Amino acid sequence: MTEWLQGRERVRITRGLVRGDAVRGGTGRSPLLDLASNDYLGLSTDPRLAAAAIAAIHRHGTGARASRVVTGTSAVHLELESELCALTGAESALSFSSGYAANLGLLGALGGPGTLIVLDEHIHASLIDAARLSRAEVASCAHSDLAQLRTLLSARTQPRAVVVLESVYSVLGDAAPLVEAARLCAQFDALLVVDEAHGIGVTGAGAGSVHAAGLAGRDGVVVTATLSKALGAQGGAVLGSALLRRHLVNTARTFIFDTGLAPAAAAAAAAACRIIGEEPDRVAAVSRNAALLAAGCGTEAAAGAVQSIKVGRPERALAIASRLQDQGLLVGCFRPPSVPDGVSRLRLTARADLSAEQMRHAAALVSAALADEPAVTSRGGAA
Ligand SMILES: Cc1ncc(COP(=O)(O)O)c(C=O)c1O
Known part of the structure; x- marks a missing residue:
């Protein structure tokens, strides 16, 4: 194994693909002008988020102690979920310990035999992994190519289909054609999943691109979110119908078999949602x-x-x-x-x-x- 690891390292060096920890000096802002973070609203160092996190630690402890379905749910989780709904216009929300876990949990709970998952070719790695792990059939669609999306949906043989896009693509920074994609999904009875990791807090006056497109709370449209970017905290969430929430609580493996989101992170993210609405x-x-x-x-x-x-x-x-x-x-x-x-x-x-x-x-x-x-x-x- 050591030899193999050394070989892999040599390949990375030769190809210019070496990555490492990018250590930030101290707990505050780097002395460098930082255009590499995802702290879009500058909330990760906002004293109001820190105060909410500290209060939550005093009230609920530093950890959630257990899975949300055992004893890990605190009032702060429910408060966060209600703030997320107020901000985005979703009917219901469920928080996870990261955006990655939210994506794995959602597609795992929707996938399996009988589901086709269509991924935009520029979709985030968490959704690629989620689709693979879900044991659904997976198809890749050229980036924002509605004609190909139509072909894939119209030719499908599976009883269920899920189309997965990012509202603002994490690496390309461009927007998905949400309205047209939602129309196609409705026409072919497919569920539209939109990862709003880079939308919520930024687009649609902070409510996200799904809200801006008039799709918030719409049956057949589900949003996934991270709390770690514009919201300045840590964690993730799925926003959709109350029926979907109940399904996830009962079947999403990264919800059931994971300790609940740390109370401090939940409280900080809830405070961020309020600030976005107010500022x-x-x-x-x-x-x-x-x-x-x-x-x-x-x-x-x-x-x-x-x-x-x-x-x-x-x-x-x-x-x-x-x-x-x-x-x-x-x-x-x-x-x-x-x-x-x-x-x-x-x-x-x-x-x-x-x-x-x-x-x-x-x-x-x-x-x-x-x-x-x-x-x-x-x-x-x-x-
Ligand atoms: C589009 C997208 N989805 C999901 C994630 C994962 O979110 P988290 O960092 O909260 O796990 C990211 C973060 O890099 C992302 O860019």
């Missing part, structure tokens, strides 16, 4: 900053907070990201297998708590690094 300027600031970033980088305006810039080879992406880091700017560097089409990308995220000046400065650094390809390429050899 529309904070949400608007993300879009404003995303637009500044796009304008400065000469890229298309993003659908949400994520600006994705094609770079090509992983070595070049790594070299540009490392040059930017030397200049005080942290950007995401997405390489295979995180990019299904094999095209490495820089991923820049706008945040509500950054100034217009910081966005312009970041965009100028990025543009210069991209234009400076020869220097970047030679650094790439060393990276």
